[in-house]
Amino acid sequence: DIQMTQSPSTLSASVGDRVTLTCRASQSISVWLAWYQQKPGKAPRLLISKASSLQTGVPSRFSGSGSGTEFTLTISSLQPDDFATYYCQQYNVYSGAFGQGTKVEIK
Amino acid sequence: VQLLDSGGDWVQPGGSLRLSCAASGFTFNRYAMSWVRRAPGKGLEWVSSISGYGDNTDYADSVKGRFTISRDNSKNTMYLQMESLRVEDTAVYYCAKVPWEYCSTGNCYFDFWGQGTVVTVSS
Numbered sequence: 001d002i003q004m005t006q007s008p009s010t011l012s013a014s015v016g017d018r019v020t021l022t023c024r025a026s027q028s029i030s031v032w033l034a035w036y037q038q039k040p041g042k043a044p045r046l047l048i049s050k051a052s053s054l055q056t057g058v059p060s061r062f063s064g065s066g067s068g069t070e071f072t073l074t075i076s077s078l079q080p081d082d083f084a085t086y087y088c089q090q091y092n093v094y095s096g097a098f099g100q101g102t103k104v105e106i107k
Numbered sequence: 108v109q110l111l112d113s114g115g116d117w118v119q120p121g122g123s124l125r126l127s128c129a130a131s132g133f134t135f136n137r138y139a140m141s142w143v144r145r146a147p148g149k150g151l152e153w154v155s156s157i158s159g160y161g162d163n164t165d166y167a168d169s170v171k172g173r174f175t176i177s178r179d180n181s182k183n184t185m186y187l188q189m190e191s192l193r194v195e196d197t198a199v200y201y202c203a204k205v206p207w208e209y210c211s212t213g214n215c216y217f218d219f220w221g222q223g224t225v226v227t228v229s230s
Contacts, residue, residue: 043201091214
């Protein structure tokens, strides 16, 4: 099975900061990676698919990059609404494994 | 798009439960649907998927033989029948929409999610 590892597990940042979250796959998944945002008690929200394709309605401060085994999600200028947990998910092969998440909290 | 999942409850080990997911805002039979869960302190885990017309289903190894996914396209509703429940099935269960008609063995992403329904398996 493919393992997805996210780092850091928690990130403390301030409004306006540029933040970068990392997701690593245990083997190559080409570009078949999605990023989600989840707030407590809410449904996960799809932000990015195919490693870098921003979903309709997602602010342009979010961007994704990477291929193979290493991927990043960047928020160019952190906004108050962005404090949440972010998950990556590979969908290249069986089971569509998710990462454990990165919690972005207020510094 | 709106997905309303329901049916979660407390149940004893070995018991059964049926979850439902009522969908609106899109042409239901054109899209595969899935269940994804998150156990306490753990990450998200794909559980099961069903194709748009319900003729293809897939399950994670952890639930194969115990859970059954189905859908009623006339009611825009998906179900998850859970049997022989175990303590390790305790989780928040989310229904999720797949952006295409068929999702093989969970290798798809999910463009819309429900709020989740809580299943607790405990004696």
